[in-house]
Amino acid sequence: MLTIKNLQAKIDGKQILTGVNLEVKAGEVHAIMGPNGSGKSTLASVLAGREEYEVTEGQVEFLGKNLLEMAPEERARDGVFLAFQYPVEIPGVSTINFMKTALNQIRVHRGQQPLDAVSFLKLMKEKMKLVEMDQSLLNRSLNEGFSGGEKKRNEIFQMAMLEPKLSILDETDSGLDIDALKIVANGVNKLRNKSNGVIVVTHYQRLLDYIIPDFVHVLYRGRIVKSGTKELALELEAKGYDWIKDELALA
Amino acid sequence: MNKDNQVLEELTSKEYEHGWTIDIETDSAPKGLNEGIIRFISAKKNEPEWLLEWRLKAYRQWTKMTEPKWPNVTYPPIDYQDLIYYSAPKQKVQPKNLEDVDPELIKTFEKLGISLTEQKRLTGVAVDAVIDSVSVATTYKTTLAELGIIFCSFSEAVKEHPELVKKYMGSVVPVNDNYFAALNSAVFTDGSFCYIPKGVRCPMELSTYFRINAANTGQFERTLIVADEGSYVSYLEGCTAPMRDENQLHAAVVEIYAMKDAQVKYSTVQNWYPGDKHGKGGIYNFVTKRGLCFGDGSKISWTQVETGSAITWKYPSCILKGDNSMGEFYSVAVTNNYQQADTGTKMIHIGKNTKSRIVSKGISAGHSQNSYRGQVKIMKRAENARNFSQCDSLLMGDKCGAHTFPYIDVENNSARIEHEATTSKIGEDQIFYCLQRGIDEESAVALIVNGYAKEVLNQLPMEFAVEAQKLLALTLEGSVG
Numbered sequence: 007m008l009t010i011k012n013l014q015a016k017i018d019g020k021q022i023l024t025g026v027n028l029e030v031k032a033g034e035v036h037a038i039m040g041p042n043g044s045g046k047s048t049l050a051s052v053l054a055g056r057e058e059y060e061v062t063e064g065q066v067e068f069l070g071k072n073l074l075e076m077a078p079e080e081r082a083r084d085g086v087f088l089a090f091q092y093p094v095e096i097p098g099v100s101t102i103n104f105m106k107t108a109l110n111q112i113r114v115h116r117g118q119q120p121l122d123a124v125s126f127l128k129l130m131k132e133k134m135k136l137v138e139m140d141q142s143l144l145n146r147s148l149n150e151g152f153s154g155g156e157k158k159r160n161e162i163f164q165m166a167m168l169e170p171k172l173s174i175l176d177e178t179d180s181g182l183d184i185d186a187l188k189i190v191a192n193g194v195n196k197l198r199n200k201s202n203g204v205i206v207v208t209h210y211q212r213l214l215d216y217i218i219p220d221f222v223h224v225l226y227r228g229r230i231v232k233s234g235t236k237e238l239a240l241e242l243e244a245k246g247y248d249w250i251k252d253e254l255a256l257a
Numbered sequence: 258m259n260k261d262n263q264v265l266e267e268l269t270s271k272e273y274e275h276g277w278t279i280d281i282e283t284d285s286a287p288k289g290l291n292e293g294i295i296r297f298i299s300a301k302k303n304e305p306e307w308l309l310e311w312r313l314k315a316y317r318q319w320t321k322m323t324e325p326k327w328p329n330v331t332y333p334p335i336d337y338q339d340l341i342y343y344s345a346p347k348q349k350v351q352p353k354n355l356e357d358v359d360p361e362l363i364k365t366f367e368k369l370g371i372s373l374t375e376q377k378r379l380t381g382v383a384v385d386a387v388i389d390s391v392s393v394a395t396t397y398k399t400t401l402a403e404l405g406i407i408f409c410s411f412s413e414a415v416k417e418h419p420e421l422v423k424k425y426m427g428s429v430v431p432v433n434d435n436y437f438a439a440l441n442s443a444v445f446t447d448g449s450f451c452y453i454p455k456g457v458r459c460p461m462e463l464s465t466y467f468r469i470n471a472a473n474t475g476q477f478e479r480t481l482i483v484a485d486e487g488s489y490v491s492y493l494e495g496c497t498a499p500m501r502d503e504n505q506l507h508a509a510v511v512e513i514y515a516m517k518d519a520q521v522k523y524s525t526v527q528n529w530y531p532g533d534k535h536g537k538g539g540i541y542n543f544v545t546k547r548g549l550c551f552g553d554g555s556k557i558s559w560t561q562v563e564t565g566s567a568i569t570w571k572y573p574s575c576i577l578k579g580d581n582s583m584g585e586f587y588s589v590a591v592t593n594n595y596q597q598a599d600t601g602t603k604m605i606h607i608g609k610n611t612k613s614r615i616v617s618k619g620i621s622a623g624h625s626q627n628s629y630r631g632q633v634k635i636m637k638r639a640e641n642a643r644n645f646s647q648c649d650s651l652l653m654g655d656k657c658g659a660h661t662f663p664y665i666d667v668e669n670n671s672a673r674i675e676h677e678a679t680t681s682k683i684g685e686d687q688i689f690y691c692l693q694r695g696i697d698e699e700s701a702v703a704l705i706v707n708g709y710a711k712e713v714l715n716q717l718p719m720e721f722a723v724e725a726q727k728l729l730a731l732t733l734e735g736s737v738g
Contacts, residue, residue: 054693057685082695094690098708107704108694115695147708164694 007032007069007203008172014063014228015052022048024228025064030172033200037214037239038207040225041247046207047091049225050176053205054088055081068172082108083115085171089161089178096148101160102130104148105167112168133166137193155186162193173197174205179213191216211243224250286343292316295443298343302412302446305419315432315442322436328599329628329660330568332504332541340475340506342444397461405454406490408463411479414450421452425483429512429549429576437508437570438545441477445510448478453488453519462718464493475506482512484519486552491522493721504532504567509544517552517579522560524717525573526725529565536595536624539567546573547603550582550611558585559602560716562725564732567596572630574603577611577639584613587713589725591732592625592657601631601662606642606672615646618710621657622733628660635672642672650680651709653702653733703730 008030015023022045030036040046052059053066055078066073073081096104110120121129134141137159149157158178165173175194179187194217198204206217214222214236222239224232226247231254232238242250286297295316299309324335401408407418414422432442449465465480484490494511507529513521523546532539542565548557559573575584586602604613613633621627627650635642650659661678683705691701707714707726714722 056689078689078692079695079697082693088693090690090693094684094686096687096690096705096708098711099704104691104694104704107700108691108696111697111700112695168694 008073009067010064011066012064013049013052013061013066015048015059015061017048017059021062022059022228023052026225026229028223028230030203030205032171032203034221035198035204035206035217035219037217037219037222037236038205038225038230039209039211039222039239039242042209044225045228046209046225047176048228050088050091050174050205050207053081053174054078054086079111082168082170083112087165087168087170087173089158089165089173089175091177091180093149093152093157093161095150095152097150099148100146101144101148101163105130105144105164108164109167130167133163136166136196137162138189139163154181155183155189158182158186158190159193162190162197166193166197171201172203172205174207176207177209178206179208179210187213188216211239214239226250226254284345285341288341289338290316290340290342290444294342298444298446301343301345302415304415307419307423308415311427311432312443315439316444318433319436319439319443322433322439324436328570329626329630329662330570330597330599332568332597335504335506335541337440342475342477343446345446401459401461404457404460406457406459407450407452409450411445411448411450411481414481418450418452421483422450422481425512425514426479426481427512429514429547430510430545435545437543438510441479441508441510441545444475445477445479448509449480451480451482451490451492453482453484453490455485456487457485458488459490462491462493464495466495475508477507478509480509480511481514482521482523483514484516484521484555486516487518488516489520491718492524493718494523494525495528495721495724504539504541505530506541507543507566509546511544511546511573513548513557515548515550515552515555515557515582518554519552520556520558521548522558523548523573524721525559525561525563526717526721526728527561527563527565527569528728530567531565531594531596532567534594534623536567539596540565542566542569542571544571546571547576548574548584549576550579550584550608552582553579553608554581555579556583556585558587558716560587560713561589561600562710562713562717562721562728563588563590563598563600564728566598569596569598569600571600572602574605575613576605576607577613577642578607579611580608581610582608583611586613586615586617586631587716588617589620589710589713589729590617590627590629591620591729592622592627593732594623594625596623596625598626599628599630601629603632604634604644606633606635606639606644609638609640610642611639612643613645615644615648616712617646617648618713619648619650619659620653620706620709620729620733621650621659622653624656626658626660628662630662630664632664632666633674634666635669635674637668639669640671642669644672644674646674646676648676648678649709650678651706652680652682699730702733706730706733 010026010028013023013026038046061074106126113120139159178190219236222234222236223230232250286294295312299312430438433439451463453459482492515521529540529542550557557575563569577584584604590598590600592598602615615631617629619627619629629648633644648661652659659680663676665674687705688701706729714725717725
């Protein structure tokens with residue numbers, strides 16, 4: 007569903023991505039790992055369409071469309087979801103209201119009727135359970151005063167509501183204690199199915215104990231330098247990233 | 258950001274929705290202002306001698322006063338001799354009930370989304386419709402009369418309840434209070450009057466809709482609300498005007514008088530024509546609004562959503578005279594293009610244990626200037642007075658301005674005053690977060706702005722809150738920068 011070819015991008019004149027190649031098929035979970043500053047979050051942001059990043063080279067095809075030509079909201083409506091590393095606070099706007107606006111704009115885009123209040127509430131209650139979310143939290147202003155764990159759970163809740171085709175989880179594990187991590191991972195696992203693709207961006211192997219990836223890629227200096235299966239993640243955990251750097255230096 | 262500029266462009270080219278005019282025959286005074294004109298207005302309205310005297314006194318005071326120059330607004334000098342001070346829709350007979358009202362007028366208000374036909378109204382809101390300074394219809398009069406509530410046009414009140422009008426008119430805003438209040442006192446043509454008797458809780462929202470239609474005409478209406486002991490009323494005010502190239506003057510006076518334990522809630526959604534996107538035309542909205550918490554334990558609450566007018570100059574205020582009385586001011590003021598707003602409140606604490614609360618949310622976009630100006634005054638005998646003020650400004654784009662002028666004046670050491678102020682820009686992070694969830698940019702801004710103003714919008718009665726939200730979105734959609 008997603009084909010990335012030689013993707014290069016920069017921000018503020020600084021080259022971050024130097025040629026990423028990646029293919030994600032429906033039903034697959036890909037983990038992208040790498041040391042700090044390797045370009046993991048940049049890749050996630052470029053796929054979601056953040057304006058600050060300038061794509062200098064390469065192509066991204068998503069479900070047969072040129073993703074790079076699409077506006078961020080069009081990408082979202084076509085099924086690209088980004089779980090933010092730092093979810094944004096919007097004072098005075100409840101998560102419920104926010105989700106209702108989002109879901110109905112997406113539904114209209116898909117040629118469906120907007121959901122009425124009753125059906126929306128029913129859907130919401132169902133999805134809340136996935137991430138063990140309390141409704142009182144959803145009545146509050148979006149992410150305002152939420153703990154780190156609550157924010158991340160809210161991201162997965164939104165993912166469940168919008169039923170994306172491609173989900174990109176940007177360091178969803180950062181700042182989570184082990185219980186919150188399990189809840190979040192559990193939610194993601196329940197949403198996995200044959201027609202969806204997931205990209206998990208993470209610094210640590212820890213999350214991958216709970217979300218088992220089909221493929222693991224190492225991003226270093228803006229490109230994928232090594233790919234493998236979940237064993238690669240374990241190896242990284244045991245040996246750190248330095249051996250990859252050494253390997254590259256030798257080559 | 259190029260895209261943002263583009264959206265800003267689109268937004269600023271949005272047309273004012275109520276810019277149409279209607280063909281109604283009007284009965285007007287010649288241009289200009291002198292004692293003759295005042296006598297003409299008074300005669301047209303068959304007024305008693307005492308009211309004519311009152312007007313003339315105000316006029317003489319006005320001629321000695323000068324226009325205030327301290328607001329943070331600029332406009333070319335107003336030629337007060339080039340205005341028409343009386344214009345009334347011609348009606349063959351004075352309407353006794355709705356069936357007698359000119360169908361054209363009924364149509365006008367229907368166009369505004371205000372049905373004057375009582376049975377058609379979904380919610381119980383009694384309406385007094387004022388067009389070009391003259392009240393044309395008041396609904397639900399009989400229902401209200403059964404409770405002893407008087408709700409009628411000002412002219413009618415002068416005829417039917419002269420003792421009340423005589424007693425309370427000018428008691429909160431004296432004729433010489435300020436330049437525009439004096440002008441209004443001299444030439445006001447109509448408005449609404451409301452009296453809630455002792456212990457009565459008004460069962461429905463009372464509402465006045467103002468519409469300026471005629472050209473070159475100033476609108477000068479007065480509203481007087483008297484809430485007797487232990488009574489309660491919620492009052493709404495809405496207004497629109499046609500698009501015209503020349504500026505039009507609106508100088509209204511609103512007086513609220515609250516006796517012991519009475520509560521008055523006054524809500525305004527102000528949508529006068531703001532002028533075009535180059536700043537041509539629009540209403541000069543120079544309004545004096547003041548409430549007197551005369552009795553102990555009384556409460557007056559102002560809520561305003563200001564989206565229209567080329568220039569807004571108004572400070573709905575509370576004089577907290579009674580012990581334990583309370584004043585509130587909730588405001589959202591939005592300016593776009595070349596609009597200018599200098600608005601805020603005054604809370605004058607006189608009685609013991611008086612409390613006031615100010616929540617002001619300014620939103621500036623385009624080339625507009627938005628100022629909050631507020632005064633909190635604690636007088637000597639106001640033991641244990643409390644005030645909380647929150648003044649927030651939100652900026653969109655980099656060509657607009659937001660200003661805050663708080664004045665605090667304390668003469669009693671037991672007072673406790675809190676003032677908080679913030680200035681922020683709509684964050685690109687917030688917008689992107691919305692976009693990433695499939696929400697388009699215009700809806701995203703509407704969502705964020707409505708969230709920002711929520712504390713104030715929550716104060717509005719239901720029917721108004723929805724309208725106000727739409728209005729905010731319409732005025733500001735997409736103005737990100």
